[in-house]
Amino acid sequence: MYWSAVSAFLVVLGASSNDLTQRELQAWKKVEPSIIYLMDGQSVRGTAALIDEKGFFLAHKTALEGSKVSGRWANGSKVSLTLVATDDPTQFVLLKANDWQSGSAPAISLSPADSSDRALLAITSNGPVRAERVANTYGVINPSRRFMPLSEVRMENNLNSLGGALLFNINGQFVGALNATLESPGIQNAYQNQMRGGAIRQSNDLNSRQAPVQIFGPGTMTTAYTISPKVMKRVIDGFKSDSHEVAHPAIGIFCRDAAPTGALIEIVSEGSTADKAGLRKGDVITSMNNVPVKNQFDFARIMLDAEVGDILTVWIKRSGLMQMIKVPVGK
The missing domain is CATH 2.40.10 (Thrombin, subunit H)
Known part of the structure; x- marks a missing residue:
């Protein structure tokens, strides 16, 4: 039973790779040793890639159901994994292979x-x-x-x-x-x-x-x-990292478009870097680090380019007056 399932598994993968160009096949051969297929019984639910030779794999959350995961290499051999961490903003998950021997496969x-x-x-x-x-x-x-x-x-x-x-x-x-x-x-x-x-x-x-x-x-x-x-x-x-935690840049505020221009602060999270720096609900952000902020999307794009630990120079309009506030980037 096991060997027939493995044979069917390999046939599916082979049929797919037959449509690739020579260059694409070379790329596939390079990454194949780092890829496992996440299983749901005898069906493939998704894929995971080895990101650390200590046995840590990255996958998308949609490929999982539960914290205990079974997988197979392209040659059909089995591997069991455990869910270690989830990054909710991006929906990526970190899996750890059980009984892993360092150097068993190359990391991507x-x-x-x-x-x-x-x-x-x-x-x-x-x-x-x-x-x-x-x-x-x-x-x-x-x-x-x-x-x-x-x-x-x-x-x-x-x-x-x-x-x-x-x-x-x-x-x-x-x-x-x-x-x-x-x-x-x-x-x-x-x-x-x-x-x-x-x-x-x-x-x-x-x-x-x-x-x-x-x-x-x-x-x-x-x-x-x-x-x-x-x-x-x-x-x-x-x-x-040792904590397995992803540090996305944030200052702890939620904005919407201001009229006629700018990003209007609707929520300031208590204890956040924005809160500690002095930003308030009702402030209108007009620029950050000398980049104009015309709406909430300008604010979001600037935040995406920031790194945890950066200091943002934020210009706001409060009660009709312009004010500059320095805000550290947290996570």
Whole structure:
């Protein structure tokens, strides 16, 4: 029974990789030793990548059900894992392989934070498939409702196999994992219209600057999103730390658009760095670090570029008067 299940498992992966180009196959061979398939009985639920040779794996939360996880390497051999940490803002999880021997497999390497590689490889529950990054944008990650920089990715594949799929560039470097997926232009447009008032407000179309890297066939195109390489690095660095905690920059306030311009502070969390620095509900932020803040999204973008420990120079309007306040970035 076990060997028949393993054989079927290997056939599925082989069928997927048969559609790849020689360069894509080379990338797959480079990353395959670092990938495990997360199982639900005899079915593949998702994928995980080794980020630390001590046996720590990264996966997307959608690939898990419970804190005890079983997985298989591409050759069919089994591995058991335990959930160690969850990063709620990005929905990534950290898993630890049980009875792990250091050096059993190579850890993945991470794509540079400023990377804009277009040709990608998505490691889905059905194996590797071709993908293409077409734009950089901003959006809200559900269910955390956190504003994040995102990359828009397109591929020709069954939507059901893409949830939490890991993304690598053609050099075999880790790029991210797929979050929300959109199967058709109609759905995509509806999603963007819905989010335009609260999430996706800016897009940097890579097609306008680079020649296409791939021609897809006549199958259904799927659009999906992954967080940016910079945020991905922050997640992995946090997971690999002694605390396994990801330090996302924050100052402890929630804003909405002010009229006619600026970001109006609606909530100041008690004990936060903003609270201690003197920011108050009703203040209107007009600039941060000499960058104009015209709305809540400008504020969010500046915060995303900050690092924990930075000191922000925040100009606010309070009772009609301008005031400058120095605010440390917390987490």
